[in-house]
Amino acid sequence: MAVVIGDAPLTRHQVVQVARFDAPVALSPVALERIDAAREVIDGLAADASPHYGISTGFGALANTSIAPADRTRLQQSLIRSHAASSGEAVEREVVRGLMLLRLQTLATGRTGIRRATAELYAAMLNAGVAPVVGEYGSLGCSGDLAPLSHVALAAMGEGVVELRGELMDASTALERAGLTPVVLAEKEGLALVNGTDGMLAMLCLALADLDKLLDTADLAAAMSVEGLLGTDAPFAAELMALRPHPGQAESAANIAALLAGSPIVASHKGPEDTRVQDAYSLRCAPQVHGTARDTAAHAARVAEIELASAIDNPVVLPDGRVVSNGNFHGAPVAAVLDFLAISIADVASMSERRSDRFLDPARSYGLPPFLAHDPGVDSGLMIAQYTQAGIVSELKRLATPASVDSIPSSAMQEDHVSMGWGAARKLRRAVDGLGRVLAIEVMTAARGIELRDDPAGPRTGAVVEGLRREVPGIGPDRFLARDIEASVAFTVGGGALIAAGLLRHAESWSPAADAAADAADTAADDTDTRT
Structure with a gap:
């Protein structure tokens, strides 16, 4: 079903579906009427x-x-x-589709003065899969994402380079193959096509979709580590969370507690014979750190929703027919939360790496072999997997340095303060990727630690270990570790771990295939409950 543009603001879910999964789009009749009315104003001023x-x-x-x-x-x-005028490596296709979609939404508000034919061409390019090539560098986030959006407009003019069905070609060739006619821009249209925060907003929407899964995955990884390191589930009690009622903290604690419920390993060391008073912070304080990231993401989502309901251009056509210059194209609101998310991601990943490291140190792992090796000394086990985590975490800390505090004046000092929001979004994408890899290594490490215990895992964490073992072999002599890490990344970041654990709750960020897999897992669980 097509995503209708113009009747209501797009949702983050719709942005992801069009940008990442190629959902078709359609301009509503109301949007076309608004476009025509605003164009009459521009023609009169011309x-x-x-x-x-x-x-x-x-x-x-x-x-x-x-x-x-x-x-x-x-x-x-x-x-x-x-x-x-962009430069560097081409940004991802989903980012280009996202910024095209969001610019089209602003055109549909009737505040830009674009012509109907130009807006319809953008919709047709999206539906045909024509994705302009946009270099990574060039946007200062004010006046909006000028260079990236200009590459899209250039393609609509039949110039520049695009990707169509996996093949790079001239824009004119791609439009011809798609049965589309390039546009000849009229007054005001150039500005209308390039004055927006659409690139950074698209990347924010995509990052939030990814974090919907990754923050649940962080809770899962923490639960597996608590279990495998003989930790206690006592600190995750709801009554303790109520004493400091941050919503994200409560959600993460509830996740971890539910994942540990019924675990024979956790039950095995409850009692006076366990002389430990408290677990290490990386275990005990996981809800506090993960919850902070959740609350940060919730704030970023509110900013995204406001932006999605905005009409950003300069000048704009107001309802009374006035055409007024403004500063709404400044990317500061989006840039700040992009940076904020990168900070929380670095914190979550840092804690994950510390939990993994505890498994590998016999002084802190409570009876596990050094580095979880099959034959310590001959085998190195997962020693270097922690090095990989540490390298990623170190980079995530660098990526957490805010871009939005920087500003380099441009346009002969007319644009004397810029947001650098595009740069904040680009580093956030790298941070999201790094977080997924760090968590995947923790899941792999914790799974091996759990298997080395005398008692079995709980039902939900055990299902994750079982699912991982279909992709990554268990303990044994050393083997090509990079291959195991990549398989764990595919299983963990790809959603297999969440499906196995019964934590799939954000279906809007998934492809239809992943939704189907989750439905199948739910059906299997229901069948098991019925048989029981």
């Missing part, structure tokens, strides 16, 4: 003898330069060609 910014003048520092009617099409084309 015929006015007085200069109007972006319609009959230059841009940025050249805003006081009047442009003759005969030169205005060339003005729009020149704007797009000159601003399509």
